[in-house]
Amino acid sequence: MKTTVPGPKSLELLGAMDKIQETRTVHMFVDYQKSQGNYVVDVDGNQLLDVCGQIASNTLGYNYPDVVGALKDPENLHLLVNRPALGLAPPAEFVSLLKTSLLSVSPRGLNQVMTMMCGSCANENSIKVAFFHYKRLQREQAGIDVTDVEAESTMKNQVPGSPRLSVLSFTGAFHGRTLGCLSLTRSKPVHKLDVPAFDWPVAPFPQLRYPLEENERENRQEEDRCLEQVTDIMKVWSDRNCPVVCICVEPIQAEGGDRHASPYFFQQLQRIAKQSGALFMVDEVQTFGVTGHMWAHEAFGLDESPDIVTFAKKLQVTGAYMKDGLRPDKPYRIFNTWLGDPSKLLVASAVVKVIQRDNLLQMTRKAGEVLLAGLKELQAKYPFLSAARGAGTFCAVDCDSTLRQASLLQALLNKGAYTIGCGEKTIRLRPSLTFQPHHANIFLNIFESVLSEQSH
């Protein structure tokens, strides 16, 4: 490290940027040309181990050769230069690009995939798919088509054309910041405040004790309590004539503070959804690859795949997989100008090839074991840390206060480990999939030196 972070050059750029837009969230300016592998280099020449990975979205580290190669290939240049409206005029390579990227890692049984613009947009459109599906089944069962009254009322945002239907999410959930998703997001007031919201139900997400394997009996009771509430809500909202058509859940609540639930919880949730005719949607925006499984829900032993799985971040492209039969009844119902970006599919294609070729899921499991064991050792030594938990490298530890969280994050940054927080007092780790056990040890050493300074 050459300076504290942000250093003088970052501060100068921050000053210039602040004249034009918000800067209060910016940690530093980065030299992306110099950044390599798991190390991010800032404009002041500081080299930091990146353990937050661009809000969990960095897949292979910086300037990974296979990604550089794919984008440097002159054969691919036209995909970078010409940005098509994918719904109207996709490039010749589109289907094969989908096959070599998204479809080569699709969750079992989910053969349909749509691409989108960001994680929120993927969720937003998946919710629309759920509404379309529900109404289509209803009309098919009744043998009726869309009525004139429906067509007229929807132009006024009124029933029956804009129907009373709902989506269930959980306390602490984060599903994005677009208007619809914001009604599902329940992690922090600052995200939602002042924005009109859909009146949609919320169920408690289990608050488990860690380590999970030592608290199974208590945790099962907590999960059963939450599941009972889900069942009650499904009935109450159906009786209120605003049925829940989709249950939306993260496999591990990320922004909400790295809150885990057991496979049992997700199995039961899927069963409740099925029994009440709601779709079961798993938001894997933050969990692709990083738990040591391609998809975090693969560890849950579900009866069948979820109906919808959304992705973004580490896949480099965003969108949703869904079951056959969920495609909307009419064209132009899920649509926008770009519907994604084929040049990012090129990146995704390179990325998934490397993950498979280099066994990066296995590496992530190994690095994760080192990380979690190290966090547990540190929490045993420093009583202001607790609840070390993780799956793969998706690891976190709680601090005793929000203040402590902030001071540890800044101290880590100044010592060359770039991490971010989540929830109210959690430090979470979100490295790339090329993060190896030796990187984990480097991080743990830096963390230990920060902790020993804080405890004096």
Ligand code: PSZ
């Ligand atoms: O503050 C923010 O807007 C943040 S910090 C981390 C995220 C957003 N994560 C995005 C996210 C997610 O973690 C889950 C589980 N679902 C949806 C989203 C939204 O994705 P984007 O940000 O691509 O719209």
